Amino acid sequence: MNAQTLAVDGGSPVRTAPWPQRRLFGEEEKQAAIELFDRSIASGEAFGYNGPEEEAYGAEFAAYLGGGHADAVNSGTTAVYVALRALELEPFSEIIVPPITDPGGVMPVPLMGCIPVPADTAPGSYNTDAARIAARLTPRTRAILVAHIAGIPCDMDPILDLARARNLPVVEDCAQAHGAVYRGRKVGTLGDIAAFSTMFGKHHATGGQGGVVFTRDAARYQKVRWMSDRGKPFGLPPGSGNAVAALNLNSDELACAIGRVQLRKLPGILARRRRFAADLARACQALQTVRVVEAPPDCENACWFLFFRLDAARLRVDKATFVAAVKAEGIPCEATYLHTPALADWCRQHRVFGDSGFPWTDPQYGGDPQAVYELPNALAADATHFRMGIHENCGAAEVADIAAAFAKVERAYRA
Numbered sequence: 001m002n003a004q005t006l007a008v009d010g011g012s013p014v015r016t017a018p019w020p021q022r023r024l025f026g027e028e029e030k031q032a033a034i035e036l037f038d039r040s041i042a043s044g045e046a047f048g049y050n051g052p053e054e055e056a057y058g059a060e061f062a063a064y065l066g067g068g069h070a071d072a073v074n075s076g077t078t079a080v081y082v083a084l085r086a087l088e089l090e091p092f093s094e095i096i097v098p099p100i101t102d103p104g105g106v107m108p109v110p111l112m113g114c115i116p117v118p119a120d121t122a123p124g125s126y127n128t129d130a131a132r133i134a135a136r137l138t139p140r141t142r143a144i145l146v147a148h149i150a151g152i153p154c155d156m157d158p159i160l161d162l163a164r165a166r167n168l169p170v171v172e173d174c175a176q177a178h179g180a181v182y183r184g185r186k187v188g189t190l191g192d193i194a195a196f197s198t199m200f201g202k203h204h205a206t207g208g209q210g211g212v213v214f215t216r217d218a219a220r221y222q223k224v225r226w227m228s229d230r231g232k233p234f235g236l237p238p239g240s241g242n243a244v245a246a247l248n249l250n251s252d253e254l255a256c257a258i259g260r261v262q263l264r265k266l267p268g269i270l271a272r273r274r275r276f277a278a279d280l281a282r283a284c285q286a287l288q289t290v291r292v293v294e295a296p297p298d299c300e301n302a303c304w305f306l307f308f309r310l311d312a313a314r315l316r317v318d319k320a321t322f323v324a325a326v327k328a329e330g331i332p333c334e335a336t337y338l339h340t341p342a343l344a345d346w347c348r349q350h351r352v353f354g355d356s357g358f359p360w361t362d363p364q365y366g367g368d369p370q371a372v373y374e375l376p377n378a379l380a381a382d383a384t385h386f387r388m389g390i391h392e393n394c395g396a397a398e399v400a401d402i403a404a405a406f407a408k409v410e411r412a413y414r415a
């Protein structure tokens with residue numbers, strides 16, 4: 001046995017040191033929480049929601065996106081829900097949804113009585129594009145929801161052109177893409193309304209769970225406020241009753257106090273993630289079979305996770321075997337990111353409201369309740385890529401170890 005022997009075959013792994021801790025929350029967040037409690041204790045008033053911290057967080061979040069209006073809510077899933085509800089769509093509307101995304105990025109659609117229609121990904125990509133969306137439009141389509149997966153922006157200009165030509169609102173799911181830039185514009189500012197997740201695994205967080213709805217349109221923001229807080233008559237004359245029926249999906253003062261600190265850290269977090277990704281791409285250049293997937297040259301990746309294209313045709317093994325060998329070398333990575341909510345059983349079997357199959361099965365829908373939406377590009381993209389969760393504390397040592405592990409496994413398995 002020598003240094004070339006793969007760890008899966010009993011050799012020594014490239015890396016034995018533990019992966020660095022992310023350390024997302026520190027003394028500053030703790031201090032912000034303590035100050036909130038101190039103020040509450042001194043005044044005798046419990047802190048609540050819609051108070052000064054939430055107002056400030058919303059204003060600072062909007063300022064980060066270049067101006068507009070932001071409403072903090074309690075998760076990324078509810079941010080998508082509120083963003084869609086603010087469009088005031090009628091039940092049975094078809095909404096184009098992302099092919100690959102978290103279930104929380106699609107489940108709000110049937111919960112609103114609407115029909116999720118997934119557009120396939122662009123070839124070789126985890127993101128959809130205008131051509132794939134156009135192929136799924138019907139006279140029943142009422143909105144387009146896109147997600148910038150892994151932090152790489154969708155090619156938005158053609159999507160926005162298509163949406164404008166059909167008079168369809170565009171919702172951006174930016175859960176994975178805080179601070180990503182498309183042709184000089186931050187994602188979230190491109191479409192009509194945007195949803196962010198601020199749960200603890202995202203670029204910046206408001207605590208364990210959280211989300212933000214952002215729009216530049218003041219009238220739409222009023223609807224956002226209604227939809228996240230039981231239809232309370234924000235923006236209506238004093239004495240107005242609740243404007244609509246809606247859930248209580250509010251964030252709160254504690255979450256927003258943490259979020260304000262986190263927002264100040266976001267530029268540094270992004271810069272470190274981008275540097276890591278760029279260094280890793282450079283370190284992988286000499287490899288024959290693995291390439292870091294980077295954003296197009298006119299975009300800036302937010303690098304929520306990294307994914308790699310694997311040219312398995314030049315290997316003696318399949319992707320799963322390659323990735324298992326890399327993992328055994330002490331490098332955390334996963335063979336797949338095949339989260340396709342619209343192909344999942346809950347969606348295909350219409351498991352939303354009891355056994356009714358609503359909204360798909362309702363005669364008012366008018367579309368085919370049994371429609372099967374094939375996603376060949378999404379499946380093909382996933383078959384040729386693997387992924388790695390990264391964070392801003394990954395640095396030069398991790399770059400070196402990842403590149404060394406890829407090189408070792410490639411050497412052992414090259415055809």
Ligand SMILES: Cc1ncc(COP(=O)(O)O)c(C=O)c1O
Nearest residue numbers: 075076077102104105175197199
């Ligand atoms: C693209 C996307 N949309 C929505 C969500 C749901 O966000 P949350 O987990 O905060 O509800 C996620 C979560 O990872 C996501 O990645």
